[in-house]
Amino acid sequence: MVLNRRAMLGTLGGLVVGGALAATAWPAAAATFDQKSAPFGWTPHKLDPVACAKVAYDGYWFNDYGCCYGAFYAIIGTMGETFGAPYNQFPFTMMEVGKSGISDFGTICGALLGVASSYSLFWGRNERNPMVSDLFRWYEKTSFPMYDPGDAAQGVKGPLPTSLSDSVLCHISASRWCTSSKRAQSSKDRNERCARVTADVVTQGIAILNAKIDGTFKPTGKSEAVAYCGECHGKDKQADNAKGLMDCRPCHGGSEHVQDKFQNHP
Amino acid sequence: MVLNRRAMLGTLGGLVVGGALAATAWPAAAATFDQKSAPFGWTPHKLDPVACAKVAYDGYWFNDYGCCYGAFYAIIGTMGETFGAPYNQFPFTMMEVGKSGISDFGTICGALLGVASSYSLFWGRNERNPMVSDLFRWYEKTSFPMYDPGDAAQGVKGPLPTSLSDSVLCHISASRWCTSSKRAQSSKDRNERCARVTADVVTQGIAILNAKIDGTFKPTGKSEAVAYCGECHGKDKQADNAKGLMDCRPCHGGSEHVQDKFQNHP
Numbered sequence: 127m128v129l130n131r132r133a134m135l136g137t138l139g140g141l142v143v144g145g146a147l148a149a150t151a152w153p154a155a156a157a158t159f160d161q162k163s164a165p166f167g168w169t170p171h172k173l174d175p176v177a178c179a180k181v182a183y184d185g186y187w188f189n190d191y192g193c194c195y196g197a198f199y200a201i202i203g204t205m206g207e208t209f210g211a212p213y214n215q216f217p218f219t220m221m222e223v224g225k226s227g228i229s230d231f232g233t234i235c236g237a238l239l240g241v242a243s244s245y246s247l248f249w250g251r252n253e254r255n256p257m258v259s260d261l262f263r264w265y266e267k268t269s270f271p272m273y274d275p276g277d278a279a280q281g282v283k284g285p286l287p288t289s290l291s292d293s294v295l296c297h298i299s300a301s302r303w304c305t306s307s308k309r310a311q312s313s314k315d316r317n318e319r320c321a322r323v324t325a326d327v328v329t330q331g332i333a334i335l336n337a338k339i340d341g342t343f344k345p346t347g348k349s350e351a352v353a354y355c356g357e358c359h360g361k362d363k364q365a366d367n368a369k370g371l372m373d374c375r376p377c378h379g380g381s382e383h384v385q386d387k388f389q390n391h392p
Numbered sequence: 393m394v395l396n397r398r399a400m401l402g403t404l405g406g407l408v409v410g411g412a413l414a415a416t417a418w419p420a421a422a423a424t425f426d427q428k429s430a431p432f433g434w435t436p437h438k439l440d441p442v443a444c445a446k447v448a449y450d451g452y453w454f455n456d457y458g459c460c461y462g463a464f465y466a467i468i469g470t471m472g473e474t475f476g477a478p479y480n481q482f483p484f485t486m487m488e489v490g491k492s493g494i495s496d497f498g499t500i501c502g503a504l505l506g507v508a509s510s511y512s513l514f515w516g517r518n519e520r521n522p523m524v525s526d527l528f529r530w531y532e533k534t535s536f537p538m539y540d541p542g543d544a545a546q547g548v549k550g551p552l553p554t555s556l557s558d559s560v561l562c563h564i565s566a567s568r569w570c571t572s573s574k575r576a577q578s579s580k581d582r583n584e585r586c587a588r589v590t591a592d593v594v595t596q597g598i599a600i601l602n603a604k605i606d607g608t609f610k611p612t613g614k615s616e617a618v619a620y621c622g623e624c625h626g627k628d629k630q631a632d633n634a635k636g637l638m639d640c641r642p643c644h645g646g647s648e649h650v651q652d653k654f655q656n657h658p
Contacts, residue, residue, distance in 0.1 A: 157447040157469060159454045165485040181423040188425045203423060215481065219431040223505075223512035229524035232636015233500040233560060234493075246489035258495035294499060297636035304633040311635045312627040355653070361578040367570040369577045370498015370563035377643050380652025387621070387644040 194224025197240030227296030271322030281318030460490025463506030493562030537588030
């Protein structure tokens, strides 16, 4: 199914203009969906949250790979440095993709994606989703950054202002912090804040990981807003049209920030 | 840095209560950030968008692993089935994490995450971000689903309504389709729609991949809304407090959907 020259005639300038030709160049695709390791088959190990928080913080700054790389390396990279394969076989720089909410788009907080992705090497959705949900809800409700690297700070030393995100989205989390702290989005302070948040997310993520391994993990439920709105917008209810578990309030709570900024911007 | 019993004394009930103890149990963390493969060092190959769209569609349904798995496997799995290592060494089920916007949260569309992650095996941020941005902007502006599996449909056969997302977020993309098509979020129709969107995203993602390999890829700019709002909220401007590149209009354009639904819900 890899493209040869003849089939490439069907693809010019980013537009598929010759699908029929390309389709005749191969037999119908019959993917095996095989993989070398068992599905969700890696073995999880307990980790030290204090040591790994430092790895997460340093990983954020390492070659500026950012939050998702830092968080993922702090978990899977740490296992790799201790146990070798399969953990150390992972192409870790792939996780740079999560930086600033996926290549700067501001969607999911990359630190959350890094930890959630690490869980997915060990557990399928029935086991993993409650762990991810627990981590994400903690993130929505927690004022951070809390981590302080002290003299090992790579951006800005000393305490930083904290803010509550109410959201797992990078855009809302970072922008709220910038607004409340009067710091620029493009400032070194904001970088430092996100490096510390990466450490915070890993600290909490490892608490969940360790509890899961111990058998003591107890999932929390949906957010109050999602449960409330779900009374009408949930499965089999009268308006089953809203997908997702993000806290509803930041965008549907009437905040001045989500009014019309294109017509009557203050 | 892996946790032993003594250090675990510092972590109880999900709360870090003995950081000092844990910190003394190890030397200061000194992560190497080594990886076996060169950073962003895998070799990209051109792919056939028609054949891979079918893999993406089928991958969505395979064990219900969903959109992110389907999109990623259609690219990296296809390379693995043809070229073997390193592509076929990837623990593909990890990508299930992106299903429904990261474990059901409705953040980034998982199909977009799957394609963006595949790019990140080949290219670092300077090369990759324009590719991701191009794909994401295409997604914001395109009415889908367009892919039709014909008799090979695994959810619902026949044509489906289309909708414009204006957003890369699963929550907005899926909810807008449900609202405009009067289909339930939890319906088989919505699953089928997302399976077809996975094929659409892979088709476009491979057009970008192939063009990049050919040297003909030309990045588009920011969305009109992001450029407009960036005149004040961009780097070094008067209100540099907004992180991200998502189209601003869905949440900041005065839509009835983002008014206060907790006080005066219609």
